[in-house]
Amino acid sequence: MTLTANSFKRRLGLFLIIGLGLLCVATVSLCMGSIHFTLPEVFKAILGSDSMPPVHRQIILDFRLPQILTALLAGAALGTAGLLMQTVFRNPLADPFVLGVNSGASLGVAIVLLAIGPVGLSLTDGLGNSGQMILILASSGGAALTLFVVLLLSRRVDIMSVLIIGLMISYTIGALVSILMFFSMAERLQSFINWSFGDYGNVSWVQMRFFAPAIVGSIALTLLFIKPLDALLLGERYAESIGTRAKQVRFFVLLGASVLAGTVTGFCGPIGFLGIAAPHLSRYLFQSSQHHILIPASILIGALLSVSADFLARGPGLDFVLPLNAITALVGAPVIIMALVKQRKLKRLF
């Protein structure tokens, strides 16, 4: 009733196309890489057939599959988190990290890699998988601590101040990280820089048991806020006048979005651009601001952009891996520019 049948069909079609696109890219990404496989081979490996070399099975099952699943979940998480932040802050520049969770994570990692590491804890040699786990704990811990501080500080101020507090905390933490870097050895610096490039390949099936439920659970929780998020589009005062407990909603949405962003940063390092690009592209494609459309759209588009970026970063047919963050920026920035140029009047949307 609210929509003409035409625009309903258009949106349904878009969802189908994006969903199919995601499926295609994920499948191609599963087949292509340092070694190419055919589709039947991939199916055989997944179904547990014995007729292929164990090394090949391992590549597909233990490396590519979790990596693509990680890319998919991370993209969905960042797309959703970016949308939530943009709505709550009513600011088109907001991204999942506005509260400083990624700088908090980077401080945690910097402390482990640059400060504790040299004292005796060796991460790169010997520890292997458990070293990876320590990094995840360090960055998640750093993200959680920052989030706690910012949310505590932001309880009594207005939404614009929250944005600036988040920014200032980010700068402060960035300064601490710089100081740590200044006193670090070159090889330690290199491993820190590698972490900051972002990588979907660090999540093994063991870690997936924490990663996947955290992401899926948090996204499911944000779906409960579809209605108050729509109300917030009117601004906090109007939202309150139609019965929304704006302060509460704001708190839980900020918490949810930051947990999503913090989890991704914890497991994959800081992944830029997807969180801004996905919601903008969703708004542009679906021509709507309503969250029952934008949340699923941002999930799908975030996942699609993320899986594509991961595929390109792995350089199919090449024997090196490009920094993931460079690829997300190369994919994300043109998308944002295109959507803005076509829209022309972004200011009226917020």
Added chain:
Amino acid sequence: MKSKAQLIAQELSIGYYQGSEATTVAASLNCSLRGGEFVCLLGPNGAGKSTLIRTLAGMQAPLAGDLNLSGIALKNISPRERARAVSVVLTETLATGMMDVYSMVSLGRHPYSGWFGGLSQRDHERIKWALTAVGALPLAQRQVAELSDGERQKVSIARALAQEAKLMLLDEPTAFLDLPRRVELMSILRNLAQRENLALLLSTHDLDLALRFADRLWLMTPAGELIQGAPEALALNGQFAQVFANDNLDWDAGSGSFRTHPIACLNVWLEGEGLIRTWTQRALERLGFGIAKERTEAVFSLRVHPQCWEVTFQDEMQTFSDIELLIEWICTQDWLESKPALCG
């Protein structure tokens, strides 16, 4: 056909907190709003009109005093219940997003809809009713961002109407509109108040329209008092003059409007009648002249005829066929030199 009071404020102090320090804007306010009544809130900028509206809407806590909605203290009513009883239209323009008018108005159904905001048949009926009531039904499929200011204000009111609240508070809804649009909006609102038995409080700077449309006026003084009464009563007892008059502005109870330049030191003896006299007088007042009560105190005399203006100045008579020529002549004379004594 007036029902009993819906919103009652007793000894209300309004203001805001800056840190832990309270700044009182107005104190000891006693007022009430009842169904079917269209009340206009007037007052100079900074008198606290917006603060009062936000406080009455429960969006801002009063510093002191009682605020009762249908017999229940406003602060004890849950946000959802309050949204069913009080709707607001605020000064801030609606952030529109990419939303069509129908979806925008449907946000007004939030106090009734379920967890995910799904709309029932009744919700759709009320949305259409609200759009129809303000004459915005043809706009339903348009994007809010594409509307004119007047259309957007109607949609904003429709959104508030969709809340089905018996009390609607509007903060300067006519501020950005041209005169025909303002008149249209005011008559829509007054009709709504009467037809749907709503209590409407609207703050405005538009005295003239408030005088013509309101059932009652609330005047907020810079000192933080609230003067209430029928528009005519306030005009007659001179309380308008008290609140609004200043060096540049003077309340003229005779015409029911404000007059600029009240202290004219040069007066003109004006003869003639009708529309042409009224507008000639307006021109003279605009140029800084008063109307003389005695022919002797006038710097010149002016007689208006249906198609010409006859000026007698220093015993010479001139006629003008057009008011523009008359104005031009007045502007080119050096009046202070001709009678400096009059201006002290």
